[in-house]
Amino acid sequence: MNKKQVPITHHHFPWDHPRFRSWIAVARACQLMQQTLTRALAELDIKPPHLDILVNLYRFEGITQQELARKLLVGRSNMSMLLPQLEKRGLIERRGDEKDKRVLRLSLTESGRALSEQAMEIQTAIIDKSMEDSPIEECMIVAQAMERLVGILLKDAGDPD
Amino acid sequence: MNKKQVPITHHHFPWDHPRFRSWIAVARACQLMQQTLTRALAELDIKPPHLDILVNLYRFEGITQQELARKLLVGRSNMSMLLPQLEKRGLIERRGDEKDKRVLRLSLTESGRALSEQAMEIQTAIIDKSMEDSPIEECMIVAQAMERLVGILLKDAGDPD
DNA sequence: TGCTTTTTGTTCATCGTTGTACAATAATGT
């Protein structure tokens, strides 16, 4: 068994680990997708953060800023900066809650809903094209792996913010 | 076959598309990983962008700022902002090339290499933990899907800096 | 050679994100 003593590299570089390489690919994909989406949304004069907001207001009408920030994994202050912009453009409305005078309930306006639909079409087109070479089952595996990852990280972080 | 005429929703919402849902999971995972990594790297007083730079200098000694920016999918100006910081901290060196007086060749210093190794250990630990529930084969599938995606997006974008 | 175009890095203004500190309101405990 002298074959056992392979030339020990002793220093395992990260890029030799399969999981590490996987993650690097994920990070690169994410970055590129963000840039591509930014360029594509330019014609609607919005950016990815705005789209994230619009999509969530589309799904969850009457949500509060706090809940929205939690869904988007950003801080409350972030919403305090972005939402007034969208409000000034007439895309969303912020109405104070009757029972809890602290919170502002958010909803899309007519034009906001229309713009959301256009933007979502753009985004969906890009995603579909980017993943057209991957069969659905593989996409599901990707989704599962990423959701497990999110679960682990959220548990460890204790959901700070 | 009257079962064929399912109640047509006619409006297919993005979140009904498997690929869309997959991508949303990827984006969330990326965002959370970024935040987790930021917190973990705080003890070394660096941030994810700095780590990306260090890792690439670790692998590709003597690279230029342009090449580095291209690998990181960021603009040249970004490197012009970050690299002087790392140079002042004595983590990297920038030497002018003899033959081409435009370019600056980058390399790690002793302490820069040491810090890089510490940082890469931290990152690898987080990644390993986040993906420990996903078997290696699934990680490979994820990597392949993401690399295909990057290929498609890069081709379409024409690699505009 | 001399002129134009391209490449490389810098500078600057702008914008999104973050964390902290803060004010207003609600919930809790005594």
Added chain:
DNA sequence: ACATTATTGTACAACGATGAACAAAAAGCA
């Protein structure tokens, strides 16, 4: 009821990322 603690949204300073404009050097072309 009153005081204390938590929660919700805002204001602000700091920082990273971007794109455009710029100077210097190289490459291409007449």
